[in-house]
Amino acid sequence: xxxxxDPAAFEAFYRRHVDAVLKFVARRVSDPHLAADLTADxxxxxxxxxxxxxPGRGSEIAWLYGVARNVVSAQHRKAAREARATGRVAGRRLxxxxxxVRMEERIDAERRMRSALEAMAELPEGxxxxxxxxxxxxxxxxxxxxxxxIRQVTARVRLHRARKTLETVASPAAVYVEGQA
Amino acid sequence: MSNFxxxxxxALKEEITTxxxxxxMTTTVTPDQRGSRRRRFVGLSAAAAGVAAAATAAVVVLNxxxxxxxxxxxxxTDGSVSVQINAFTDPEGLEAELADAGVKAVVDYLPEGQICxxxxxxxxSASGKFSTSLTKEANGISFKIEEGQVPAGETLVLAVSKxxxxxxxxxxxxSLEIVKGAVADCEVTAVPQPPADGRxxxxxxxxxxxxxxxxxxxxxxxxxxxx
Numbered sequence: 001x002x003x004x005x006d007p008a009a010f011e012a013f014y015r016r017h018v019d020a021v022l023k024f025v026a027r028r029v030s031d032p033h034l035a036a037d038l039t040a041d042x043x044x045x046x047x048x049x050x051x052x053x054x055p056g057r058g059s060e061i062a063w064l065y066g067v068a069r070n071v072v073s074a075q076h077r078k079a080a081r082e083a084r085a086t087g088r089v090a091g092r093r094l095x096x097x098x099x100x101v102r103m104e105e106r107i108d109a110e111r112r113m114r115s116a117l118e119a120m121a122e123l124p125e126g127x128x129x130x131x132x133x134x135x136x137x138x139x140x141x142x143x144x145x146x147x148x149x150i151r152q153v154t155a156r157v158r159l160h161r162a163r164k165t166l167e168t169v170a171s172p173a174a175v176y177v178e179g180q181a
Numbered sequence: 182m183s184n185f186x187x188x189x190x191x192a193l194k195e196e197i198t199t200x201x202x203x204x205x206m207t208t209t210v211t212p213d214q215r216g217s218r219r220r221r222f223v224g225l226s227a228a229a230a231g232v233a234a235a236a237t238a239a240v241v242v243l244n245x246x247x248x249x250x251x252x253x254x255x256x257x258t259d260g261s262v263s264v265q266i267n268a269f270t271d272p273e274g275l276e277a278e279l280a281d282a283g284v285k286a287v288v289d290y291l292p293e294g295q296i297c298x299x300x301x302x303x304x305x306s307a308s309g310k311f312s313t314s315l316t317k318e319a320n321g322i323s324f325k326i327e328e329g330q331v332p333a334g335e336t337l338v339l340a341v342s343k344x345x346x347x348x349x350x351x352x353x354x355x356s357l358e359i360v361k362g363a364v365a366d367c368e369v370t371a372v373p374q375p376p377a378d379g380r381x382x383x384x385x386x387x388x389x390x391x392x393x394x395x396x397x398x399x400x401x402x403x404x405x406x407x408x
Binding site: 004005006007010011014015018022036039040043044047091094095096098099102103 | 184185186188189190192193194196197198200201
């Protein structure tokens with residue numbers, strides 16, 4: 001079974017995770033149109049990257065978040081904008097007014113997480129990535145490590161360092177939305 | 182019920198169907214350099230203008246089944262030759278029609294899952310500007326050969342792995358190349374499995390995210406004309 005060849009398998013995967021992906025995006029952008037685009041882009045990237053997913057080796061969600069992170073990264077957004085111009089699946093065109101309202105509500109609900117993310121902006125990229133997935137997206141350390149393609153012990157060390165840094169700097173409460181460490 | 186999530190799902194499933202069909206159409210084209218060839222095919226199909234209006238000669242060969250023409254070879258005033266294949270029967274007849282239109286061709290139709298081992302000879306000189314466009318019709322295929330694309334001494338080599346559902350059904354796979362000089366006989370081989378997605382690559386999720394190049398690849402889809 002391959003996600004990118006079997007529409008039924010893909011549909012099952014999509015239904016399992018579309019909510020998590022919408023949340024993931026809503027935690028990171030505040031523009032509902034962009035959020036719709038990124039959601040579509042993430043699932044397109046899932047199709048593109050389906051060959052890197054080995055069922056049973058690491059959790060599905062970890063793999064998906066690894067893909068999602070890349071899509072949402074600033075560097076990718078630029079490329080995606082160009083790709084959209086050539087007319088692949090464009091998320092924002094699939095939204096009607098009701099969807100727009102719902103998307104705004106989602107984004108609003110994640111406001112606290114977005115400010116927590118902003119508080120992490122100063123951290124070194126490697127540390128921030130781990131903390132983000134654990135504290136914000138509620139992955140386990142093992143899943144975060146898998147999503148980032150790093151070893152668990154590395155993830156643990158980075159997480160520890162990141163928390164320590166934030167502690168000494170500002171300690172925004174949201175960062176302690178206790179990730180399962 | 183229709184909302185963003187459902188509409189997105191439909192759009193994505195459509196994308197899967199498109200990509201799968203596209204992979205089938207291009208996957209067997211010179212497997213050793215699939216990447217570049219694939220791009221060429223896909224990129225140029227965007228320019229597929231269809232059969233030129235000013236056709237001077239049209240040859241239609243009737244296939245016994247239901248009276249539908251098995252194939253049509255049309256030479257336009259601009260020198261291009263349009264080929265439409267509705268049923269994968271009578272390869273020799275198609276070769277003859279193509280020869281009449283000035284294109285030397287070797288055509289092989291094989292059962293589903295089988296294809297000729299590629300390449301069949303030295304690559305044609307026009308490879309750099311190979312602009313044969315390929316359109317997947319409802320069931321058959323059509324393509325257009327621009328003037329000079331298959332010059333004297335070169336041969337258009339077409340191999341089709343037919344559908345097990347019938348000669349007039351959408352083919353399982355096909356390969357199209359232009360060979361300079363002698364063309365090797367068809368050495369039957371299994372249609373290579375698309376390596377996951379025809380792109381290869383492995384490793385961490387990051388490395389899998391090659392959607393930038395994919396974006397270009399899948400942009401003007403080969404199958405846009407199909408439903």
